[in-house]
Amino acid sequence: ARQRDARLRLLVGAMSCLFSTRAFVSVHGECVGRARVTRVCLIPHRVAGGSTRRVAASARPTDFTETGGVLDSGHIPRRSAMGYSALAVGLGLFGTAPGGARAEEAASTEETVVAENSVGSPPNPVVDESDTPKARDTSRVGNVTLTRYVDETSGYSIAVPNDWVRDQPMLNTPEFHPVSEYGGRRFRIEVSSVGRVPGGGAALVSLVNSEMESLTGAGFESAANFAQVEATKFAPIKGTPAAIVAAKGPGGAVSEIIDSSVSSDGKYYNYEFRTDSIYPLRFFGVAAIGPGQTGSARKLGRRDIVKVTCQVPEKDASEFDYDLLRQIARSFRVDAFEG
Numbered sequence: 090a091r092q093r094d095a096r097l098r099l100l101v102g103a104m105s106c107l108f109s110t111r112a113f114v115s116v117h118g119e120c121v122g123r124a125r126v127t128r129v130c131l132i133p134h135r136v137a138g139g140s141t142r143r144v145a146a147s148a149r150p151t152d153f154t155e156t157g158g159v160l161d162s163g164h165i166p167r168r169s170a171m172g173y174s175a176l177a178v179g180l181g182l183f184g185t186a187p188g189g190a191r192a193e194e195a196a197s198t199e200e201t202v203v204a205e206n207s208v209g210s211p212p213n214p215v216v217d218e219s220d221t222p223k224a225r226d227t228s229r230v231g232n233v234t235l236t237r238y239v240d241e242t243s244g245y246s247i248a249v250p251n252d253w254v255r256d257q258p259m260l261n262t263p264e265f266h267p268v269s270e271y272g273g274r275r276f277r278i279e280v281s282s283v284g285r286v287p288g289g290g291a292a293l294v295s296l297v298n299s300e301m302e303s304l305t306g307a308g309f310e311s312a313a314n315f316a317q318v319e320a321t322k323f324a325p326i327k328g329t330p331a332a333i334v335a336a337k338g339p340g341g342a343v344s345e346i347i348d349s350s351v352s353s354d355g356k357y358y359n360y361e362f363r364t365d366s367i368y369p370l371r372f373f374g375v376a377a378i379g380p381g382q383t384g385s386a387r388k389l390g391r392r393d394i395v396k397v398t399c400q401v402p403e404k405d406a407s408e409f410d411y412d413l414l415r416q417i418a419r420s421f422r423v424d425a426f427e428g
């Protein structure tokens with residue numbers, strides 16, 4: 090306790106000296122008058138070249154005059170000077186001096202940290218937004234922006250209008266349509282297994298020789314045959330015996346093929362047809378062989394048939410609606426795979 094009280098008295102004496110009105114030192118460390126110092130103290134003192142000196146004034150009365158910025162400290166015992174210096178440094182007294190060494194050291198430390206953090210840090214890259222994956226995955230049809238939807242599990246992708254939502258009416262059959270629009274514009278994607286493709290190819294015509302019973306009569310011989318099979322699922326094809334019979338019944342619904350085509354590599358069948366009934370509909374479709382589900386099925390070469398069917402009621406449809414659904418169907422792609 091005595092040691093603590095002694096240190097406290099020394100601190101009070103040092104601080105009273107530092108803030109005494111009888112000692113005058115300018116911010117640049119130059120003596121600006123004559124004074125008489127009556128206590129031992131340390132005064133931050135800046136000299137030429139921007140450095141800072143700590144100068145001590147004697148405990149006994151000592152006169153000092155302007156000496157070019159240097160004060161006489163010859164009367165201070167070495168041990169006392171070192172003790173007060175250590176005390177003042179430990180308490181952070183020198184940090185109160187304007188522009189003092191502590192501020193300079195802090196600024197220097199901050200600059201060092203910034204410099205260290207900057208070493209090896211590359212500048213911010215300039216990104217060309219038109220070449221980013223996000224930009225490449227978007228497209229436009231008129232004033233509608235579409236973003237590519239990717240199904241990695243089944244291995245396909247397709248462009249979907251940004252303001253459309255996704256439903257799941259059946260397993261592995263997602264459906265997309267405008268918000269709050271049901272029974273209007275929409276398209277669905279059906280995925281079903283076809284097992285091993287004869288010859289291991291990706292051309293749809295290869296499925297003609299498949300041993301799967303469900304693929305018999307599926308129309309894989311050509312895009313035209315496939316379109317007729319798909320249209321018949323909604324109504325008999327116009328001009329066929331079945332259509333003649335259907336025309337005699339209530340509603341008299343028949344289907345009519347508008348267009349069909351195959352891609353140059355034989356991988357995609359594209360088709361358009363309409364149904365003429367009480368509630369006429371227009372359809373746009375595309376089909377391809379998918380790589381199969383991720384995991385063992387894909388590794389073992391068990392492929393899928395992936396089919397997109399877009400539809401819109403003709404009553405309220407415009408040519409733009411037809412073109413939008415047509416472009417959606419044409420954007421459909423399946424992942425490449427090896428036979």
